[in-house]
Amino acid sequence: MSPDSDVKTLTIDEREVSARAGQTVLDVARENEIPIPTLCHLEGLSDVGACRLCLVEIAGSPKLLPACVTTVQEGMQITTDSERLRKHRRTILEMLFAERNHVCSVCVANNHCELQSMAQSMGLTHIRLPYRNAAYDVDASHIRFTVDHNRCILCQRCIRVCAEIEGAHVWDIMNRGTNCLVITDLKDDWGASTCTSCGKCVEVCPTGALFNKARVGSPHPKKPEFLPYLNLMRNA
Amino acid sequence: MSKLKLATVWLDGCSGCHMSFLDLDEKILELAALIDLVYSPLVDAREYPDMVDIALVEGAVASEADLEKIRKVRAHTKTLVAMGDCAVTGNVPAMRNPIGVEAIMKRAYIENATTQQQLPTLGLPKLLPIVQPIHQYVKVDVFLPGCPPSAQTFHAALTALIAGTPLDIPALTRFGA
Ligand code: SF4
Numbered sequence A: 001m002s003p004d005s006d007v008k009t010l011t012i013d014e015r016e017v018s019a020r021a022g023q024t025v026l027d028v029a030r031e032n033e034i035p036i037p038t039l040c041h042l043e044g045l046s047d048v049g050a051c052r053l054c055l056v057e058i059a060g061s062p063k064l065l066p067a068c069v070t071t072v073q074e075g076m077q078i079t080t081d082s083e084r085l086r087k088h089r090r091t092i093l094e095m096l097f098a099e100r101n102h103v104c105s106v107c108v109a110n111n112h113c114e115l116q117s118m119a120q121s122m123g124l125t126h127i128r129l130p131y132r133n134a135a136y137d138v139d140a141s142h143i144r145f146t147v148d149h150n151r152c153i154l155c156q157r158c159i160r161v162c163a164e165i166e167g168a169h170v171w172d173i174m175n176r177g178t179n180c181l182v183i184t185d186l187k188d189d190w191g192a193s194t195c196t197s198c199g200k201c202v203e204v205c206p207t208g209a210l211f212n213k214a215r216v217g218s219p220h221p222k223k224p225e226f227l228p229y230l231n232l233m234r235n236a
Numbered sequence B: 001m002s003k004l005k006l007a008t009v010w011l012d013g014c015s016g017c018h019m020s021f022l023d024l025d026e027k028i029l030e031l032a033a034l035i036d037l038v039y040s041p042l043v044d045a046r047e048y049p050d051m052v053d054i055a056l057v058e059g060a061v062a063s064e065a066d067l068e069k070i071r072k073v074r075a076h077t078k079t080l081v082a083m084g085d086c087a088v089t090g091n092v093p094a095m096r097n098p099i100g101v102e103a104i105m106k107r108a109y110i111e112n113a114t115t116q117q118q119l120p121t122l123g124l125p126k127l128l129p130i131v132q133p134i135h136q137y138v139k140v141d142v143f144l145p146g147c148p149p150s151a152q153t154f155h156a157a158l159t160a161l162i163a164g165t166p167l168d169i170p171a172l173t174r175f176g177a
């Protein structure tokens, strides 16, 4: 088979798999039921490689590469699980917990949070790094929704769903590093922004950063499963 | 086999972990056959014993007294267990950290007080500038997250610790559980 053929053969964790050209490593792994942990990836949205949890080893590359934004190549040899990867993924999670204030016990998303369940599935029982203890703003100006930046992991799902699915592009991102914030319009109050109040961002937010005020004090499961269906309908 | 010496310690926490521990109900009798509770808010002992086999520590380190206590506990304990989210992460007590001690004290003793509006000077240990999990000060052997960890978690963890068998904590509990 020639290297430019539409079908690529590669190995993931020493298993031979085939893929279509242009597919991501993550796609192919999932098709083959090989688990790779992800936080910013969401079925139905484009990928941005924001969280780095999906890092994999690729033979011949000294760098670890994010599976969600790495396209398959002929003959690639991919490792999705190793001591080194586990160490990096664990550290990434610890940094997320240490950066802002993720106090699960009093969070509106407790028991329905992807960061919380990811920590558990990665075997995280404590955070070795000292917490930063920084205070971030909470914007409750919208009549139905609140953004609590203390809980934001900057996965940018809200930005993508707003731009790609709702077509409103109200959410965006500003600043860098620990000052990084998701913003509505040009950092206007959410309630005074051009938000269409569709609520898609709340449903895709993996943590308690975006929540529906009506759900405070009751379980707040998020339901991002609607995305692939919306995409299907729009392509029909 | 002589009984293992168990201690439970209460730092800056709401006592919910101790309550959850008591929720073991009749299983406590089972444990009582294997351990002696030598120090705890639940018993009379005033001095921390010379050597304790297992100490369950609830709460974060928030004051100078907490710090002194946890150092003493560490020095006289074989297996130190951080029990619950306050001990493990700082949890709710640590929510004061971005606000600062001065503002918190003012709020509690002056702004919210209707009589005797003054900061206490006697009988209260000095607060540390920030509340931190135990492992920021002393070595912790076992982390048992949860707010609070459930009685089943306590049972599984203690049974394993007493018997010296492997303990898979993430299978039992998590932050906020
Ligand atoms: S608000 Fe939620 S969806 Fe948006 S970037 Fe933060 S964590 Fe992600």
Ligand code: FES
Pocket: A037, A038, A039, A040, A041, A048, A049, A050, A051, A052, A053, A054, A055, A066, A067, A068, A069
């Ligand atoms: S899922 Fe790939 S970087 Fe977040």
